[in-house]
Amino acid sequence: MTASLAGVVDERGEVVAVEALGGGMVEISARLPHIAATARPGQFAQIRCGSGFHPLLRRPFSVAWTEDDVAAFVLAPVGAGTRILASMRPGDSLNALGPLGAGFTVDAEPTAALCVAGGLGCAPFPLLIRVLRRQGRPVTVLNGAATAGLLYPPQRFSRGDGGVTVVALTADGSRGMRGLVTEAVAANLDAGIAVYGCGPNPMLAALAAAIDACGAAPGLAEVSLEAPMGCGFGTCLGCALPVHSEADGAAWALCCTDGPVMPMATVAWEQLMNLPAPHVA
Numbered sequence: 001m002t003a004s005l006a007g008v009v010d011e012r013g014e015v016v017a018v019e020a021l022g023g024g025m026v027e028i029s030a031r032l033p034h035i036a037a038t039a040r041p042g043q044f045a046q047i048r049c050g051s052g053f054h055p056l057l058r059r060p061f062s063v064a065w066t067e068d069d070v071a072a073f074v075l076a077p078v079g080a081g082t083r084i085l086a087s088m089r090p091g092d093s094l095n096a097l098g099p100l101g102a103g104f105t106v107d108a109e110p111t112a113a114l115c116v117a118g119g120l121g122c123a124p125f126p127l128l129i130r131v132l133r134r135q136g137r138p139v140t141v142l143n144g145a146a147t148a149g150l151l152y153p154p155q156r157f158s159r160g161d162g163g164v165t166v167v168a169l170t171a172d173g174s175r176g177m178r179g180l181v182t183e184a185v186a187a188n189l190d191a192g193i194a195v196y197g198c199g200p201n202p203m204l205a206a207l208a209a210a211i212d213a214c215g216a217a218p219g220l221a222e223v224s225l226e227a228p229m230g231c232g233f234g235t236c237l238g239c240a241l242p243v244h245s246e247a248d249g250a251a252w253a254l255c256c257t258d259g260p261v262m263p264m265a266t267v268a269w270e271q272l273m274n275l276p277a278p279h280v281a
């Protein structure tokens, strides 16, 4: 379903905290009352990076968690925009447009949930987990990264809640199980549960393949996808992703308004993997 722009606000707030989480990962929280009050799990904000012309365009970030009038984002300095954001200090001004996009489905059958996070794909899960736990649903998080220092801290998913189990996986075996996060899916997938995935698109393609290979079919399987974004609200058409359409067979959907969260079965994974790497001004 295409996301409505009705509740989207351009707001400027003060940075409250910038926490280094290890491995370059940073959690920024800022007073953004509208986004904090209205963001649903899986939605994102388009954040202005600095006040100059480079980078020109805002950058998209999942709303990681909210509390009172504060919204938080998790990121790592991978380019010009994220380097500016990671160097911010409490008291700085942060400009964010949001909440944007279609989030995760949380009003499905109240089944157990499996959250599969690859690296910075951890970002939308604290907010999602809070909502799922309020519904009384048991949650397992598969938290994967290349190495221990790049793992989002497990207590930030669970916040001391015993109903949340976090399983760590690292590609180099430095913490938890050795391997890719998708390799642990089969052992944690029961028929009928809800599966939510977020991470780089190749990881999500591997997640879809892993679920297909299991005998157990989830009741719900959704992924939060990545695409280069210009506007973030459906006008530039820069974020089109290949999908399956019942009417047309092959089609394109906009990551910013039809997504970023989409049903796993909707995505044309093979075509998605053949798209060129993103480039954003």
Ligand SMILES: Cc1cc2nc3c(=O)[nH]c(=O)nc-3n(C[C@H](O)[C@H](O)[C@H](O)COP(=O)(O)OP(=O)(O)OC[C@H]3O[C@@H](n4cnc5c(N)ncnc54)[C@H](O)[C@@H]3O)c2cc1C
Binding pocket: 044, 055, 059, 060, 061, 062, 063, 073, 074, 075, 076, 077, 078, 079, 080, 081, 082, 083, 120, 123, 124, 225, 226, 227, 228, 229, 255, 260, 277, 278, 279, 280
């Ligand atoms: C809906 C959505 C939610 C996101 N949420 C988060 C989040 O919570 N935390 C986080 O760290 N990152 C998130 N990202 C990715 C983040 O937006 C990019 O890493 C960021 O835009 C890079 O900006 P930059 O100026 O630092 O890097 P650039 O200099 O623009 O690029 C640096 C590298 O990142 C790649 N890149 C740039 N934009 C994107 C993009 N949109 N998707 C994938 N790769 C990209 C480039 O190809 C390049 O390799 C999200 C992306 C989307 C689409």
Ligand code: FES
Binding pocket: 228, 229, 230, 231, 232, 233, 234, 235, 236, 237, 238, 239, 240, 254, 255, 256, 257
């Ligand atoms: S980012 Fe502009 S249409 Fe999606």
